[in-house]
Amino acid sequence: MSKTLFDKVWDAHVVHQIKEGPDVLFIDRHMIHEVTSPVAFLGLKNRNIKVLYPEKTFATADHNTPTLNQHLPVADPLSANQLAALEKNANEHGISYWGLGHQKNGIVHVVGPEYGITLPGATMVCGDSHTSTHGAFGAIAFGIGTSEVEMVLASQCIMQPKPKKMRITLNGKLQKGVTPKDVALFIISQLTTSGATGYFVEYAGEIFEQMTMEGRMTVCNLSIEMGARGGMIAPDQKTFDYIKDREFTPKGNDWDKAMAYWETLYTDSDAQFDKELTFDGSLIEPMITYGTNPGMGIGITNHIPSADTVEGGAATYQKSLEYMGYQEGDALLGKKIDYVFLGSCTNGRIEDFRAFSELVKGKQRAAHVTAWLVPGSHKVLEAIKAEGLYDILTAAGFELREPGCSACLAMNDDKIPAGKYAVSTSNRNFEGRQGPGSRTLLASPTVAAAAAVTGKVTDPRELMNA
Amino acid sequence: MAYDKFTVLNSTAVPLPIENVDTDQIIPARFLKATERKGFGDNLFRDWRYHQDGTPKEDFVLNQDTYRGKILVGGKNFGSGSSREHAAWAVYDYGFRCVISSFFADIFKNNCLNIGVLPVQVSPTFLEEIFAAIANDPNTEIEVNLAQQTVHLSSTGTTESFEINPYKKDNLQNGYDDIDYLLNLKDSIQEFAQKTPL
Numbered sequence: 001m002s003k004t005l006f007d008k009v010w011d012a013h014v015v016h017q018i019k020e021g022p023d024v025l026f027i028d029r030h031m032i033h034e035v036t037s038p039v040a041f042l043g044l045k046n047r048n049i050k051v052l053y054p055e056k057t058f059a060t061a062d063h064n065t066p067t068l069n070q071h072l073p074v075a076d077p078l079s080a081n082q083l084a085a086l087e088k089n090a091n092e093h094g095i096s097y098w099g100l101g102h103q104k105n106g107i108v109h110v111v112g113p114e115y116g117i118t119l120p121g122a123t124m125v126c127g128d129s130h131t132s133t134h135g136a137f138g139a140i141a142f143g144i145g146t147s148e149v150e151m152v153l154a155s156q157c158i159m160q161p162k163p164k165k166m167r168i169t170l171n172g173k174l175q176k177g178v179t180p181k182d183v184a185l186f187i188i189s190q191l192t193t194s195g196a197t198g199y200f201v202e203y204a205g206e207i208f209e210q211m212t213m214e215g216r217m218t219v220c221n222l223s224i225e226m227g228a229r230g231g232m233i234a235p236d237q238k239t240f241d242y243i244k245d246r247e248f249t250p251k252g253n254d255w256d257k258a259m260a261y262w263e264t265l266y267t268d269s270d271a272q273f274d275k276e277l278t279f280d281g282s283l284i285e286p287m288i289t290y291g292t293n294p295g296m297g298i299g300i301t302n303h304i305p306s307a308d309t310v311e312g313g314a315a316t317y318q319k320s321l322e323y324m325g326y327q328e329g330d331a332l333l334g335k336k337i338d339y340v341f342l343g344s345c346t347n348g349r350i351e352d353f354r355a356f357s358e359l360v361k362g363k364q365r366a367a368h369v370t371a372w373l374v375p376g377s378h379k380v381l382e383a384i385k386a387e388g389l390y391d392i393l394t395a396a397g398f399e400l401r402e403p404g405c406s407a408c409l410a411m412n413d414d415k416i417p418a419g420k421y422a423v424s425t426s427n428r429n430f431e432g433r434q435g436p437g438s439r440t441l442l443a444s445p446t447v448a449a450a451a452a453v454t455g456k457v458t459d460p461r462e463l464m465n466a
Numbered sequence: 467m468a469y470d471k472f473t474v475l476n477s478t479a480v481p482l483p484i485e486n487v488d489t490d491q492i493i494p495a496r497f498l499k500a501t502e503r504k505g506f507g508d509n510l511f512r513d514w515r516y517h518q519d520g521t522p523k524e525d526f527v528l529n530q531d532t533y534r535g536k537i538l539v540g541g542k543n544f545g546s547g548s549s550r551e552h553a554a555w556a557v558y559d560y561g562f563r564c565v566i567s568s569f570f571a572d573i574f575k576n577n578c579l580n581i582g583v584l585p586v587q588v589s590p591t592f593l594e595e596i597f598a599a600i601a602n603d604p605n606t607e608i609e610v611n612l613a614q615q616t617v618h619l620s621s622t623g624t625t626e627s628f629e630i631n632p633y634k635k636d637n638l639q640n641g642y643d644d645i646d647y648l649l650n651l652k653d654s655i656q657e658f659a660q661k662t663p664l
Contacts, residue, residue, distance in 0.1 A: 010664070012662075013662075015651065015654055015655055015658045016651055016654060018633050020631070020632040020633065021631060021632060021634070022631065022633060024648065024651060024655075025657065026658055026662060028660065028662065028664045030588040033548075035498050035499075036550065036551065038501035039501070039502065039551075040502045042501070042502065042503075043645070047645070049649070052652075052655075053659065063495075064499060069500070076499075078499035078500075079499060081499070081501060082499050082500075082501055084500045110540060119664055121663070121664065122664050125550075127549055127550075128548075128549055129547065129548050129549040129573060131549075143548075143549035143573055144549060144576075145549055145550075145551035145554070145573060145576060145577035145580060146551040146552075146577075146578075147551060147577065147580035147581060147644070148580065149564045151645055151648055154645050154649060155645070155648035155649060155652065155655055156655060157634075157651070158650055159644055159648070162630060163572075172589060184530065190602075193486055193546055194486070194542070194543040194569060194571070196544060197569070197570075198572060211658055219630075224547075224555055227543070227546065227571060227572065229573070248573070258663060260662060261663040261664075283528060288538050292524070293486050295526065311487050312486075312542065313541070313542075315483075315484075316484055316485040316541065317487065318482070321540065346493060346602050364624075365529065369575065382596075401475070407565055408492075409548075410495060411495045411496055411498065411499070412497065418518065420573070427488065428488075428547060428548075429506075430488045430490040430491065430547060431490070432490060432491075432494055432641070433490050433495075436494070436513055436518055437513075437518070445563025
């Protein structure tokens with residue numbers, strides 16, 4: 001029978017089928033962090049059981065870690081307590097632990113691929129909704145709750161009803177200044193923030209074939225922002241070249257065996273999806289959001305839509321614009337901004353820092369803009385220095401911070417103040433997401449760079465031509 | 467973690483007629499720093515419920531004595547965003563046992579089912595009817611019957627049925643736990659692990 005990529009990977013991991021119930025799904029790789037794991041370990045303790053396969057779980061500290069002076073003790077006692085709990089739990093159960101200051105430390109979804117934890121055809125979960133990132137490698141990867149983290153620790157399995165399948169195809173060629181982030185924000189703007197709920201998405205077509213692995217990660221990362229549990233892209237030579245010889249990828253005979261499996265991972269030509277959508281990638285502009293969910297995005301030269309043209313309730317829409325301090329019909333170009341955040345599991349990789357650096361090279365940060373540049377991992381930080389980007393950024397008036405989730409969710413001290421506007425390369429523009437009262441405009445590293453040097457929302461293509 | 471069995475719930479309800487209520491509104495990230503599952507109800511809808519100085523916002527529904535009950539009624543696409551189970555814990559810890567909406571985000575819905583909060587998806591028209599009935603009379607009772615999979619609105623007499631996975635229904639009715647189920651499959655799981663390609 002013809003199968004989709006998703007079917008092939010899912011079906012290869014079903015341990016047990018419950019009649020009229022969820023499938024019991026085997027999990028190949030499990031990542032944990034300090035925020036969503038402590039209660040799961042407490043559950044194991046209360047049941048007096050151990051982690052079944054500690055070598056399949058990897059722990060890194062990222063969500064509430066400071067991005068300055070990581071060599072000092074963490075000042076916030078609650079954060080320090082949570083970080084200590086992760087370390088203690090990992091050590092007690094024999095789990096790899098990459099804590100603060102460890103050379104492999106970084107954001108879960110950045111370090112997973114960096115060290116070859118992420119593999120094609122694998123099932124991968126983490127107590128974090130942006131686990132969908134790893135789908136870029138042709139893995140089934142999705143976020144889970146803490147009860148499910150406990151299930152995976154206890155049994156290496158979770159129970160999930162098989163989701164419906166959607167394919168999103170984009171052909172064409174991206175315009176200058178348009179990045180994978182713009183592609184994702186465009187798709188979400190078309191589907192709305194709940195348009196893919198209940199589905200697992202496969203991204204297909206020339207746009208994704210031409211995209212780098214890091215670009216694919218950015219797109220898959222944002223799948224959850226249209227409600228999809230995850231998104232995936234069929235592995236190709238680019239995928240195999242990326243993962244080869246990384247620390248946790250199979251070696252020798254094991255690599256050959258895995259490759260035999262990986263080469264079967266594509267959607268059969270006559271396989272059926274529950275929903276198919278197609279867009280022309282050539283028409284996408286640099287994108288930016290103007291509201292309080294990631295579906296509220298427009299091409300940067302467009303105006304904020306009026307309530308009667310958007311789906312859903314006008315009251316919710318107007319509440320959102322009121323929070324942002326914007327009006328229907330406003331142009332986004334020229335809106336003053338106060339902060340820029342480059343980082344997160346969405347756009348905290350080396351290619352993102354390259355794109356940002358390329359645009360700000362030879363220019364200066366606008367005097368009134370506070371910019372937080374936070375690499376996704378130590379490995380990214382090292383690359384920034386090795387490639388000379390550090391010097392470009394410093395000359396342009398920017399400072400680098402140490403790795404972590406930072407202002408994406410503002411659990412640490414990196415909070416955008418109330419009422420201030422931030423152009424952010426992260427993934428959510430929810431009310432208060434980046435700090436109580438903060439106002440977020442989601443965009444690509446290129447758009448963020450343009451805003452950082454002009455102090456207002458700016459079409460990066462104008463600066464690129466200069 | 468064990469939870470109370472869910473059979474029939476008769477209660478007044480708290481209305482929140484806003485769409486796309488995300489998990490950052492249900493519980494902001496800065497309140498996720500506990501290492502135990504307790505006290506999250508205090509910060510449920512924190513930034514809608516309190517000013518930054520900690521004083522209550524009088525116009526928010528949880529601060530109005532008029533609306534009380536074990537059922538929370540929310541607008542379309544309730545619980546979008548993060549996978550934080552803390553959002554479901556906060557709903558439970560505050561005292562809600564059921565959330566009614568016309569559409570739920572996947573992970574939030576799953577998290578609710580795993581901790582004993584029943585997510586009930588109703589039609590958009592019935593949701594409007596429920597909001598209108600509560601606006602008209604905050605003492606309107608709603609009956610949620612898990613065995614029969616029905617929601618009954620006393621003031622209008624309307625009843626609508628809802629869907630739930632039979633396995634999850636059984637769990638909720640009996641207070642069963644997924645982990646006990648999985649631990650009983652341990653031999654099959656270990657056998658399976660031997661032959662996985664990765």
